[in-house]
Amino acid sequence: MAPPKPSPTLGPDNSALTYAVLVELSLGLSAILIGLFLGFNPRQDLPAWWDGPAILKSLGIGLLVGSALALGMELVSRLPIRSIQKLERSMQSQLHLLLGPMSVPDLLLLSLSAGIGEELLFRGLIQGWWMSLAESQMFLESLPAMALSAICFGLAHPLSKAYIALATFAGFLFAVLYWATRDLLACVLAHAIYDAIICVYWKWTQSQLAKKNQTDV
Numbered sequence: 001m002a003p004p005k006p007s008p009t010l011g012p013d014n015s016a017l018t019y020a021v022l023v024e025l026s027l028g029l030s031a032i033l034i035g036l037f038l039g040f041n042p043r044q045d046l047p048a049w050w051d052g053p054a055i056l057k058s059l060g061i062g063l064l065v066g067s068a069l070a071l072g073m074e075l076v077s078r079l080p081i082r083s084i085q086k087l088e089r090s091m092q093s094q095l096h097l098l099l100g101p102m103s104v105p106d107l108l109l110l111s112l113s114a115g116i117g118e119e120l121l122f123r124g125l126i127q128g129w130w131m132s133l134a135e136s137q138m139f140l141e142s143l144p145a146m147a148l149s150a151i152c153f154g155l156a157h158p159l160s161k162a163y164i165a166l167a168t169f170a171g172f173l174f175a176v177l178y179w180a181t182r183d184l185l186a187c188v189l190a191h192a193i194y195d196a197i198i199c200v201y202w203k204w205t206q207s208q209l210a211k212k213n214q215t216d217v
Contacts, residue, residue, distance in 0.1 A: 017106050020098075025121070027117035033124040040132060045184040055185065062189025069119055069170060069190070070197035071112030076166075087162040094159055095202050115192030118156070122149045122171060123178045123187050131179070139179070146175035170194070172188040 035042045047054035059075025077088045099107060130145035131137060178187050 016101055019108065020110055021107070021113040024117035025112040027189040030119035031121040035125055035129070038129060040125070040129045042120050042128055043127065044126070045178075045182050047183070047185055056181075058183050059189055061177070061181060061183065061186040062191075062193055065173075065186070065190040066193030067197065069173060069194045070201075073166070073170075073177070073194075073198065074217075083162055086089070087160060087166070091162055091163070092193070092202075095199075096206075099199060100206070101153035102203075104200055104203060107203060108196055111195035111199060112192045114195050115190075119174070119184060119188045119191050122153045122156075123174060124184050126152055127175055127178060128184075137179075142179050146172060146179055149175045 031042045047058060049055075076090075077084060099110075102110070127145045128150035130148060131142050134141040134145070150168050150171035153171030153174070154164045154166075157163055157167035174187050174191060177190060179183065
């Protein structure tokens with residue numbers, strides 16, 4: 001999820017959420033408009049809205065991959081490595097500043113918006129268009145497209161050098177998922193579910209910490 005940047009003209013709470021959601025969705029709109037210019041449809045690998053089995057399949061894949069990635073990132077954050085612990089402290093500070101005022105429904109909406117906007121841009125457009133230029137869709141031929149989408153995804157999350165590296169790694173996993181399934185909805189859902197688990201878990205830990213502090217007092 002690209003870190004939302006609160007606008008100085010907007011107040012807290014709902015206005016900050018609206019701004020963040022619009023920023024994320026604007027990435028998807030940009031992908032569609034750029035695709036029109038390139039003669040490429042970044043939405044071509046979305047299942048039809050009436051294709052129930054395909055949508056359920058996408059949901060299953062997205063739930064599995066998003067949950068596994070969130071669990072993996074949580075385990076990595078607990079490693080006693082100085083750079084990771086420094087990143088974790090920085091992330092906690094950023095989450096408190098950007099997401100602290102938001103409710104759980106707000107976080108779910110923001111996570112879904114990030115999944116839609118960012119996957120349309122980084123997987124649907126950047127990776128999909130580049131892959132369409134290759135003579136075949138084999139892994140090695142598609143690797144430059146996957147790497148490009150992952151690097152762009154990482155650079156779109158410039159909280160720190162370590163976070164860029166982690167985001168690039170996550171972006172590469174989403175890129176491999178897209179290459180393997182050619183299912184953009186699965187990528188959108190995996191991304192959204194990952195963000196939602198991370199954000200809601202953080203919100204829950206903050207509430208538990210607040211209750212503990214009140215009890216101690």
